[in-house]
Amino acid sequence: MVTGLIELRAAAxxxxxRTLWTGVDLTVAAGEFVAVxxxxxxxxxxxxxxxxxxxxxSAGSLTVDGAAPGAANGLVGYLPQRRSFDAQLRVRxxxxxxxxxxxxxxxxxxxxxxxxxxxxxxxxARVAEVIQLVGADAYAERPVGELSGxxxxxxxxxxxxxxxxxxxxxxEPLDSLDLPNQSAVxxxxxxxxxxxxxxxxxxxxxxxxxxxxxxxxVYIASGGVAAGTPHEVITSETLxxxxxxxxxxxxxxxxxxxxxxxxxxxxxxxxxxxx
Amino acid sequence: xxxSSGLDPVLTWNLVDDMRQVLEFPFMxxxxxxxxxxxxxxxxxxxxxxxxRQSFAGHTLAxxxxxxxxxxxxxxxxxxYGLFAFAVVAALVIALVPxxxxxxxxEESAVTGTVQAFALACGFLFVSLYGGIxxxxxxxxxxxxxxxxxxxxxxxxxxxAAALLVLAAIARPLLFASxxxxxxxxxxxPVRAMSxxxxxxxAVAAAEVSQITGTLLVFALLVVPAxxxxxxxxxxxxxxxxxxxxxxxVTWLALFVAYFSAYPLGFFLTTIAFALYVGAVGARRFRAVxx
Numbered sequence: 001m002v003t004g005l006i007e008l009r010a011a012a013x014x015x016x017x018r019t020l021w022t023g024v025d026l027t028v029a030a031g032e033f034v035a036v037x038x039x040x041x042x043x044x045x046x047x048x049x050x051x052x053x054x055x056x057x058s059a060g061s062l063t064v065d066g067a068a069p070g071a072a073n074g075l076v077g078y079l080p081q082r083r084s085f086d087a088q089l090r091v092r093x094x095x096x097x098x099x100x101x102x103x104x105x106x107x108x109x110x111x112x113x114x115x116x117x118x119x120x121x122x123x124x125a126r127v128a129e130v131i132q133l134v135g136a137d138a139y140a141e142r143p144v145g146e147l148s149g150x151x152x153x154x155x156x157x158x159x160x161x162x163x164x165x166x167x168x169x170x171x172e173p174l175d176s177l178d179l180p181n182q183s184a185v186x187x188x189x190x191x192x193x194x195x196x197x198x199x200x201x202x203x204x205x206x207x208x209x210x211x212x213x214x215x216x217x218v219y220i221a222s223g224g225v226a227a228g229t230p231h232e233v234i235t236s237e238t239l240x241x242x243x244x245x246x247x248x249x250x251x252x253x254x255x256x257x258x259x260x261x262x263x264x265x266x267x268x269x270x271x272x273x274x275x
Numbered sequence: 276x277x278x279s280s281g282l283d284p285v286l287t288w289n290l291v292d293d294m295r296q297v298l299e300f301p302f303m304x305x306x307x308x309x310x311x312x313x314x315x316x317x318x319x320x321x322x323x324x325x326x327x328r329q330s331f332a333g334h335t336l337a338x339x340x341x342x343x344x345x346x347x348x349x350x351x352x353x354x355x356y357g358l359f360a361f362a363v364v365a366a367l368v369i370a371l372v373p374x375x376x377x378x379x380x381x382e383e384s385a386v387t388g389t390v391q392a393f394a395l396a397c398g399f400l401f402v403s404l405y406g407g408i409x410x411x412x413x414x415x416x417x418x419x420x421x422x423x424x425x426x427x428x429x430x431x432x433x434x435x436a437a438a439l440l441v442l443a444a445i446a447r448p449l450l451f452a453s454x455x456x457x458x459x460x461x462x463x464x465p466v467r468a469m470s471x472x473x474x475x476x477x478a479v480a481a482a483e484v485s486q487i488t489g490t491l492l493v494f495a496l497l498v499v500p501a502x503x504x505x506x507x508x509x510x511x512x513x514x515x516x517x518x519x520x521x522x523x524x525v526t527w528l529a530l531f532v533a534y535f536s537a538y539p540l541g542f543f544l545t546t547i548a549f550a551l552y553v554g555a556v557g558a559r560r561f562r563a564v565x566x
Contacts, residue, residue: 052461073461080457086328090505090514091454103451104462108443111512143509159458 005030005167005199006051011060013046020046022059024225026218028201030166033193033213035230036203038220044203045081047220048169051201052078064167077160081171081203085152089145093136093155096144098127100159130158134188150181157185161192168192170202174209182209189213207234208256234259286535297534306420306530308428313483314496314522316435319442320480322501322518323473327453330498331384332369332474335391337481337493339365342398344415344485349401354415355430358482365390366478370471418489418541420530431483438479441472449473450511487526492541496522499548506555521551 004027012022020043028034036044049055050062053070065072077100085096101123102109113120131140134154139147144155153173160168170189174182190213193200204210207217207230217233219226221242226233233239234257239247248260287293297303324333340358347357372386398415442449451459452466460466484493504517529544536543 054461073463076461078458078461080461085454089326089454090509091326091511092509095509095511096454099447099451099455100458100462102447103455103459104448104464106444106448108446109512159455 004028005065006201007061007063009061011050011062012058013043013050013055014058015043015046015055019058021220021225024060026225026227028199028216030199031193031197032215033190033200033210034202034216034218035207035210035214036201036218036220037207037234039222042220042222044220045171047218048078048171048201048203051169052076074163075166077163077165077168077198079156079160079168079170079173082175084149084176085145085147087145090143091145093140093142093144093147093151094127094131096155097131097140097158097162098123100162101126126162126164130161131155133161133192134158149176150178150185153177153181153185154188157188161198166198168198168200168202170200172203172205175205186210186213211255211257230257284535293535294531297531301425302422303420303530303534305423305425305428307527309423309431310420310487310526310530311523312428312431312435313487314500314526315519316438317480317484317493317496318500318518318522319439319515320476321497321522322504322515323442323449323453324477325498325501325505326450327473329474329477330494332387333477333481333497334494335369335387335394336362336365336474336478337485337490337497338391338398339394340482340485341415341490342394342401343482344490345398345401345405349405355427355486358485359434359479361394362478362482363475365394366474367471370474414489415485416489416491417539418485418487418492418544420487420533420540423486427486431486434479435483438476442476445469445472488541488544492545495541495545495548496526499545499552500525503548503552503555506552506559521548525551 006026006028008024008026011024011026013020024047036047038044046055050057051064051069052073053064053068062069064070065075109120114124131137134157136151136154136158139151140155144152147155153176157170157173160170168189173189174185177185186209189200189202190210192198193213202210207214211230214230216227217230219233219239219242221239223242223244226238226242234249236247236249239249239259246261250258250260252258284296287296298307321333324330339361343357343359343361344354345357346361347354368390369387448459448464449469451462452464452469456466480497481493484496488495500522501514501518503521504514507517508514525544525548529540529547532543532547533540
């Protein structure tokens with residue numbers, strides 16, 4: 001690994017006349033599990049979109065697998081910020097997963113193609129494989145609108161995995177899941193990352209469900225961006241510098257981190273970031 | 276209805292004989308052909324419209340056909356061309372006006388509603404300008420199956436074939452963009468262009484349906500068969516096939532009944548379709564209770 005899969009150099013993003021973040025240097029190596037943390041509105045999702053090539057940088061450079069962002073999106077599995085399917089949506093879970101594999105191809109899937117084409121059989125097998133991987137066999141044939149948030153989220157992760165991506169970009173995949181589902185999905189993502197060597201960049205509100213799996217953390221706050229291992233970044237000193245005010249990080253007996261005193265707690269949903 | 280053309284059809288309840296009697300008349304044969312073409316096209320396009328929650332846009336594109344047809348007759352052109360031209364232009368307006376189709380479907384309604392109100396008003400004006408002799412305004416609004424010519428069937432077929440070819444080429448990415456626009460965009464599906472193309476296809480379908488059902492009753496073929504099929508199955512392929520089968524059956528049955536009845540086609544078409552939909556809702560409830 002001479003260079004990283006993702007390289008940001010002095011990168012900055014402006015949305016309208018507002019600079020979200022600036023001077024970001026970050027190298028993500030292949031196979032790493034990286035969390036993007038910070039309060040609402042600082043541009044965590046925008047970082048993901050910049051890596052996808054959907055939002056352009058206003059300064060600096062960004063490469064994905066040595067190329068411009070967006071050029072290698074065939075290698076990328078993307079899970080946008082929480083979308084739940086309309087309860088009336090009458091399409092099966094398998095169909096949603098399948099779109100992750102071939103949804104971008106023109107034309108119409110032919111009926112009974114599996115009988116005639118080896119690649120259609122391989123596609124169907126891949127869909128079944130990722131559905132099994134995320135543990136969604138039991139409900140993948142049901143209309144996706146009828147499923148619970150956790151079930152939908154697993155199917156969407158399967159969709160993102162279907163095309164065998166080398167990079168997974170996950171925008172708050174644990175949001176709206178209950179605690180058991182949060183830890184199950186976090187373990188699943190870690191397994192995909194560490195067993196299959198898939199690089200994972202995950203935006204998170206709360207670091208604790210994924211803390212034990214993380215290789216690196218990118219913390220974005222109003223005062224700047226810090227990157228490093230969780231225990232380098234999530235410290236009283238670093239966060240105080242990022243927020244420009246006194247912050248205290250406490251570790252519980254079970255190893256969970258509690259951040260005290262920040263203007264907007266990353267673990268809370270009601271924060272408003274006003275700058 | 277055919278009493279107006281001097282016929283007095285009697286239903287003998289020998290359905291084979293009745294069918295033979297119906298098909299003796301070239302205008303009825305044309306009506307069955309036109310009905311089938313329109314039902315296939317509107318079923319498939321309508322299936323995506325229901326999935327994309329764009330029924331309001333679909334209705335507007337049909338309503339726009341009213342001033343289109345009335346205007347065409349006013350300037351002395353066949354109403355068919357007015358229907359197509361106005362509907363397609365309106366689709367482009369809805370798709371391209373800033374805020375029209377850019378930020379998701381719910382935001383579309385303001386522009387769409389504005390276009391619809393203006394269109395109805397223009398249609399009314401054109402009918403008035405024509406000086407009241409445009410007795411067909413009832414047919415424009417509520418449909419008619421009398422006097423569909425061979426040439427009209429050819430136009431319907433050509434437009435439907437072109438629209439279905441385009442739909443076949445974009446069906447899979449369109450499904451992706453409809454269900455999951457953000458991920459589709461990241462995978463390189465031109466989501467924005469896709470929604471413009473789809474609105475134009477929807478305009479062609481709406482213009483075709485309004486020639487059978489009138490501009491106000493397009494949903495009988497554009498929404499109801501697709502909505503019914505989607506209730507019955509969640510498999511996209513099967514659901515589309517079912518939509519087409521339902522659409523064609525409903526249309527042909529309605530034509531048959533309307534031929535023997537004094538009441539208009541639009542009523543029968545809508546009623547049969549509605550009954551099927553209610554039946555499907557009932558069947559699902561029943562199944563849910565049984566589970």
